[in-house]
Amino acid sequence: MADDHGDTAGSIAAGKDVAQHSASAHDAGTAVVATDEVPNPGFPPYRPRVTDLDPKVDRQQERRVSALFFVSIIGSVLAVAAYIAFPIEPGNMQSVRNNTLFLGLGITMGLLGIGIGAVHWSKSLMEGHDLVEQRHGTRGSDETRAKAIEVFTLGNKESGFGRRTLLRNTLIGALVVTPLPAIALFRDLAPEEDPVPLLRHTFWDKGMRLAQDPSGTPIKASDVTLGSAFQVIPEGINDSEHRIEEKAKAAVLLVRLKPEDLKPSEGRESWSYDGIIAFSKICTHVGCPVALYEQQTHHLLCPCHQSQFDITREAAVIFGPAARPLPQLPISVDAEGYLIAQSDFKEPVGPSFWERPL
Known part of the structure; x- marks a missing residue:
């Protein structure tokens, strides 16, 4: 019993010594962190240059x-x-x-x-000189900022x-x-002239026939089926010496709906023919080609930034960053049944930022 008691007392004493040693080591470690002392990383001595x-x-x-x-x-x-x-x-x-x-x-x-x-x-x-920078996980104090x-x-x-x-x-x-x-x-990417007049007028003119692109074949109203949508250009533009941007400005998307589906505003009742309606193909956001047509919803979609236009309501913007509707080309038919333009567009085609004052 005496030996067991002595062993127990010795163990307790040893445990106290270990605890005291650990506490001393912890205090020492805390002192090192608190004083920001960093051991020498072992950089080689600096060699002066010439x-x-x-x-x-x-x-x-x-x-x-x-x-x-x-x-x-x-x-x-x-x-x-x-x-x-x-x-x-x-x-x-x-x-x-x-x-x-x-x-x-x-x-x-x-x-x-x-x-x-x-x-x-x-x-x-x-x-x-080589150096070591310490990282800090929190915002520095005033001393650190100084x-x-x-x-x-x-x-x-x-x-x-x-x-x-x-x-x-x-x-x-x-x-x-x-x-x-x-x-x-x-x-130098900007035009030399004021862009508003340049975009206000295109190659379209009164009596000019609508032609398929790129063939240039004139289109009869009877050739346009319900629900169809395709790109048209002025007849003869491919045979002229006009620049490619002139053709791009005049690009039109032709669509045929049921006449009762159209909701024209006052003064535009005669701008379409038997449900056939034409809009500029150039998006009014940044000028991308509006090329996707949803037959069920009668929406035109610009693939660049997802602007959507409702052609039953004169291509009004219903979604996306476009700021105004697509310009509409007034159309009718001639004596032979071919689709023709009543005039040029009534407003500038292309992005709305062209209309902002320079």
Whole structure:
């Protein structure tokens, strides 16, 4: 019994020692975390570069980087000049080659100059000390935020951005000039003239027959069956020298419904013929072709952004981002039974943004 009691007492004493040791270890660990002490990750000693030791070489590298930024500026300006000096002429493939070649060379100079210059700056002039950044799972305290400002200040000092004025100014200049070719390219996509009058008038005219696309065969009213829908164009447009955009503007979707299904507004009662009705095929959202027709619901669907139009109510918008109905082409028949246009569209075709003031 005495031996058992002694063993028990010894075990209890040993347990206390272990507990005290664990508590001491936990306290020590807490102290390490609280003081943010990080063990040395084992970085190799820093090896100074030539620019760190020789001020003359440092200035040479600074001038090289600045020269690369100047090359970027020159390349961007040349790209804009090349785009203007070598315009693309319809049917002239050499003009396309010249425009692509010189515009591409200018853009390449602009991008490579600023890219290589930035890399060369970081490799030869910025301080290259290895460092370890601690991650924090929560928002930092005021002290931490102040430390962040200190880090940014130190980064500015190490990069030389604040004191190397030549580098800073040429870099800013290159960044400002680099987007100019893109601005020139996208700005030139706009028409030279006010687009509203251009889109207000199409190739359609009074008495012009509706023809199948692409055959160009005139269509008789008796040829259009109930529930059918197909694209039509003005007769003779394929034989003319009109540009392709003229044909695109004049594209019309022809549909036949029961006359009693149509609900025309006042003044448009005569714009259709025996249930045959015609609308512009160009969506009023961004100009995609409205090509899908649902016979049961009498809805036209634009596949690009899912705008839907109800042709029983003059192609009114019932869903999607389109802002206004599809323009309607007034039609009738001539003495031979062929479908003809009463006039041009009464409103501009295409996207609604063309009607906004520039």
